[in-house]
Amino acid sequence: MNQVEDLVAAYRILAEHGVIDAYGHVSVRSASDPKRYLLARSIAPELVTQADIIEYDLDSNPIDPRGMESVRERFIHGEIFKARPEVNAVVHNHSPSVVPFSVTETPMRPLFHMAAFVGLGVPNFEIRDAAKGTDLLVKTPYLGQALAKTLGGSPAALMRGHGSVTVGETLPRAVGRSIYLEQSARMQLQAIAIAGPGGKIAYIDESEVKASVPAQDYGRAWPMWRAKALAGIKSKG
Numbered sequence: 500m501n502q503v504e505d506l507v508a509a510y511r512i513l514a515e516h517g518v519i520d521a522y523g524h525v526s527v528r529s530a531s532d533p534k535r536y537l538l539a540r541s542i543a544p545e546l547v548t549q550a551d552i553i554e555y556d557l558d559s560n561p562i563d564p565r566g567m568e569s570v571r572e573r574f575i576h577g578e579i580f581k582a583r584p585e586v587n588a589v590v591h592n593h594s595p596s597v598v599p600f601s602v603t604e605t606p607m608r609p610l611f612h613m614a615a616f617v618g619l620g621v622p623n624f625e626i627r628d629a630a631k632g633t634d635l636l637v638k639t640p641y642l643g644q645a646l647a648k649t650l651g652g653s654p655a656a657l658m659r660g661h662g663s664v665t666v667g668e669t670l671p672r673a674v675g676r677s678i679y680l681e682q683s684a685r686m687q688l689q690a691i692a693i694a695g696p697g698g699k700i701a702y703i704d705e706s707e708v709k710a711s712v713p714a715q716d717y718g719r720a721w722p723m724w725r726a727k728a729l730a731g732i733k734s735k736g
């Protein structure tokens with residue numbers, strides 16, 4: 500598998516699903532050097548091609564930027580790769596339905612089998628605990644480290660008033676998790692609205708989470724998503 504082509508496909512897939520807008524990004528740890536990762540330059544995700552991919556060290560310094568501008572929030576990726584050796588892909592996005600959960604006391608809870616990983620815990624990164632008066636962007640190594648600390652061993656973390664980050668041992672898993680995190684947030688908002696104040700919601704329980712998560716690698720969806728994304732690039736030329 501061509502890692503750069505997979506990463507280009509990941510950008511297109513996330514844009515297609517409305518998970519990353521003009522500002523989200525996805526990275527993958529280099530298959531040839533675990534101390535490096537690949538991330539697109541500062542460009543709208545729908546426009547990413549192989550020529551836009553830059554390699555970084557884990558301090559998020561570009562190896563050969565070829566005159567291209569790096570995304571300011573790249574430290575999210577570098578610091579998570581440093582803190583989580585088993586993680587090989589990171590998605591950062593501003594997908595809209597998760598944001599309300601980042602600004603209220605209502606935690607995200609698992610209620611949809613495709614997003615059972617929510618049951619492993621989705622902590623909320625409060626950037627004020629690390630620095631006051633920021634523009635909410637994680638654009639320094641220090642803020643990246645603070646976010647990685649909040650994420651801990653979890654599959655995803657919310658970022659208060661900003662968005663979220665999802666991680667996976669593989670690129671399909673990180674991409675799938677961010678698609679289904681958005682869907683799960685939307686479904687939870689709907690369930691809360693239907694149930695009404697104090698109404699009962701049948702969340703996925705701990706044993707169901709345990710039974711579901713290991714198999715949840717989105718292996719069936721990925722080839723379809725990838726083929727569609729890459730076909731879209733070819734048809735546009």
Ligand SMILES: [Zn+2]
Pocket residue numbers: 522572591592593636661662
């Ligand atoms: Zn952001």
